[in-house]
Amino acid sequence: MTTEQVLTFNVASVVADVLQKHGPRFSDINLASRKADEASLRRYEAAGWLRKSVGVVVGKDLPAQPSEEEFRLGLRSGIILCNVLNKVQPGAVAKVVEGPCDSVVIPDGAALSAFQYFENVRNFLVAAEELGLPTFEASDLEQGGKSAMARIVNCVLALKSYSEWKQGGEKGPWKYAGNLKPSICVSGKPFMRKTSEPFMNSFSRTSSGGQKSLDGVCSEQALNGDLGHDLNEAGNLRNINVLVRAALSDKKPEEIPITVESMLSKVMEEFERRLANQNELEVECPINKKTEEGAATETKGKKHANLMSAHNEESKTRLLKQQMLIELQQRDIVELKQTLHTTKAGMQFLQVKYMEDLDTLGNQLHGLAHAASSYQKVLEENRKLYNQVQDLKGNIRVYCRVRPFLDGQSSFMSTVEHIEKGDIVITTPSKYGKEGRKSFSFNKVFGPNATQAEVFSDTRSLIRSVLDGYNVCIFAYGQTGSGKTFTMTGPKELTEESLGVNYRALNDLFLISNQRRDTIHYDIFVQMLEIYNEQVRDLLKSVTVHKIESMCQMQTLYLFHQQMML
Numbered sequence: 001m002t003t004e005q006v007l008t009f010n011v012a013s014v015v016a017d018v019l020q021k022h023g024p025r026f027s028d029i030n031l032a033s034r035k036a037d038e039a040s041l042r043r044y045e046a047a048g049w050l051r052k053s054v055g056v057v058v059g060k061d062l063p064a065q066p067s068e069e070e071f072r073l074g075l076r077s078g079i080i081l082c083n084v085l086n087k088v089q090p091g092a093v094a095k096v097v098e099g100p101c102d103s104v105v106i107p108d109g110a111a112l113s114a115f116q117y118f119e120n121v122r123n124f125l126v127a128a129e130e131l132g133l134p135t136f137e138a139s140d141l142e143q144g145g146k147s148a149m150a151r152i153v154n155c156v157l158a159l160k161s162y163s164e165w166k167q168g169g170e171k172g173p174w175k176y177a178g179n180l181k182p183s184i185c186v187s188g189k190p191f192m193r194k195t196s197e198p199f200m201n202s203f204s205r206t207s208s209g210g211q212k213s214l215d216g217v218c219s220e221q222a223l224n225g226d227l228g229h230d231l232n233e234a235g236n237l238r239n240i241n242v243l244v245r246a247a248l249s250d251k252k253p254e255e256i257p258i259t260v261e262s263m264l265s266k267v268m269e270e271f272e273r274r275l276a277n278q279n280e281l282e283v284e285c286p287i288n289k290k291t292e293e294g295a296a297t298e299t300k301g302k303k304h305a306n307l308m309s310a311h312n313e314e315s316k317t318r319l320l321k322q323q324m325l326i327e328l329q330q331r332d333i334v335e336l337k338q339t340l341h342t343t344k345a346g347m348q349f350l351q352v353k354y355m356e357d358l359d360t361l362g363n364q365l366h367g368l369a370h371a372a373s374s375y376q377k378v379l380e381e382n383r384k385l386y387n388q389v390q391d392l393k394g395n396i397r398v399y400c401r402v403r404p405f406l407d408g409q410s411s412f413m414s415t416v417e418h419i420e421k422g423d424i425v426i427t428t429p430s431k432y433g434k435e436g437r438k439s440f441s442f443n444k445v446f447g448p449n450a451t452q453a454e455v456f457s458d459t460r461s462l463i464r465s466v467l468d469g470y471n472v473c474i475f476a477y478g479q480t481g482s483g484k485t486f487t488m489t490g491p492k493e494l495t496e497e498s499l500g501v502n503y504r505a506l507n508d509l510f511l512i513s514n515q516r517r518d519t520i521h522y523d524i525f526v527q528m529l530e531i532y533n534e535q536v537r538d539l540l541k542s543v544t545v546h547k548i549e550s551m552c553q554m555q556t557l558y559l560f561h562q563q564m565m566l
């Protein structure tokens with residue numbers, strides 16, 4: 001086929017058909033919803049044009065963007081349709097019933113009005129058919145339904161197209177939906193009103209003249225399932241985008257070029273098939289060979305050729321874009337792989353380092369445990385040595401403390417002549433010679449000025465021996481008023497400095513036991529006893545009295561009362 005010939009189909013519809021037929025998952029992209037949107041757009045277009053054509057007053061019943069039902073009701077009376085048709089083709093409808101009953105009130109208004117409507121609709125349909133427009137059935141306006149609406153909208157849009165063709169000066173043959181208008185194709189066939197035909201038959205879109213005209217073919221094509229694609233080229237272009245995306249959406253990047261290639265080859269096949277069909281049709285239809293139509297056909301052919309090349313260009317551009325996208329994604333994948341590799345290596349390095357750190361920590365812990373056990377051994381050794389020192393110092397230690405003069409006593413009455421470390425010399429003025437001067441030796445002698453802390457300092461080491469498991473006994477001995485209570489407890493008004501041996505010993509006992517609490521658990525018990533006139537009295541259990549003999553058998557005694565007598 002040469003480019004001079006006219007294409008009776010558009011390229012976009014071929015591509016859309018192929019994509020619909022072969023595009024995978026086409027049904028998944030909600031075809032129904034897309035068709036509904038498309039139908040709505042077409043309906044709005046038809047309604048808008050009708051309203052514009054007939055004006056606000058006549059078109060008051062038809063909203064600008066009507067629903068299917070509103071569209072049907074708006075056109076049901078046929079008034080708008082007839083008026084529009086008369087505007088496009090003056091005199092096409094001879095009589096238009098403007099009111100439901102021409103202002104005559106009829107009791108059974110609804111039925112009669114319906115008849116009046118049929119009259120309008122019938123007249124419109126007859127006139128439209130004579131013009132070669134795709135028509136619908138009068139019952140379509142009564143019953144409604146999707147396919148009925150599609151037929152009505154198609155008819156209105158065809159009328160619109162026809163009107164635009166006329167307004168454009170009727171240049172070239174009028175074509176709608178890719179088919180030449182039969183009034184031009186079929187030469188010598190005048191427009192004929194068929195008002196004399198039976199009412200219902202006159203509404204049939206296929207029965208005109210008892211045979212199917214080219215209009216009929218056109219109508220049939222327009223009314224089949226692909227109505228929207230064949231009628232609206234711009235819509236087809238939009239659809240192609242949607243279909244291409246749908247066909248490629250679930251494909252892997254490496255599959256896209258193969259898929260696109262296969263789609264294009266199918267488009268070419270379909271295109272060639274349709275060309276062949278058209279050739280056959282042209283052979284059968286000598287009308288197309290009219291010389292007066294040659295120029296127009298040539299122009300149309302060129303237009304289609306241009307359109308085809310534009311489509312090819314567009315397809316190539318799209319293919320290039322997709323290839324670029326694929327390359328970009330492949331680069332991203334390579335980068336991601338590298339990142340993954342680096343991260344993996346980093347993780348492995350961290351794992352090795354973590355294991356090394358764990359080993360080091362384990363070794364250090366082992367060293368610490370070893371040091372701790374050594375420390376315990378050293379500590380034990382130290383304890384033994386400490387207590388051996390205590391033994392060497394003497395198991396029994398005797399200290400002497402000289403009480404100072406009390407208030408009211410004169411110091412020149414003192415019998416203490418001399419004190420030096422562990423020795424004290426006492427003089428008795430009433431006796432002379434050897435008897436008047438006596439010397440005594442102790443572990444240590446504390447003079448009248450010795451403080452409570454100094455007295456306790458020599459006793460302190462024994463408290464630690466108690467906690468090491470040794471028995472210790474501390475007691476004070478002396479005549480009445482010599483200062484036993486003062487040394488062991490302290491004065492009546494106690495201060496930190498004046499605390500006696502008992503308080504200080506107990507403080508040390510709890511302090512050391514607390515320091516050792518992590519390694520040794522101590523239970524500490526206290527007894528408070530009074531021994532008087534050879535009788536022992538438990539001050540915490542005042543009823544129990546023991547003989548002094550039984551008391552002597554006790555191996556451990558932590559605390560002694562200041563008046564303990566042996």
Ligand SMILES: Nc1ncnc2c1ncn2[C@@H]1O[C@H](COP(=O)(O)OP(=O)(O)OP(=O)(O)O)[C@@H](O)[C@H]1O
Pocket residue numbers: 402403404406448478479480481482483484485486487491
């Ligand atoms: N080193 C001292 N410094 C100051 N005052 C002391 C000292 N020793 C004892 N005194 C005082 O001497 C007095 C008698 O002391 P304390 O009561 O301790 O004697 P005691 O031996 O316990 O007597 P008793 O056997 O009758 O109970 C108290 O008033 C006490 O405060």
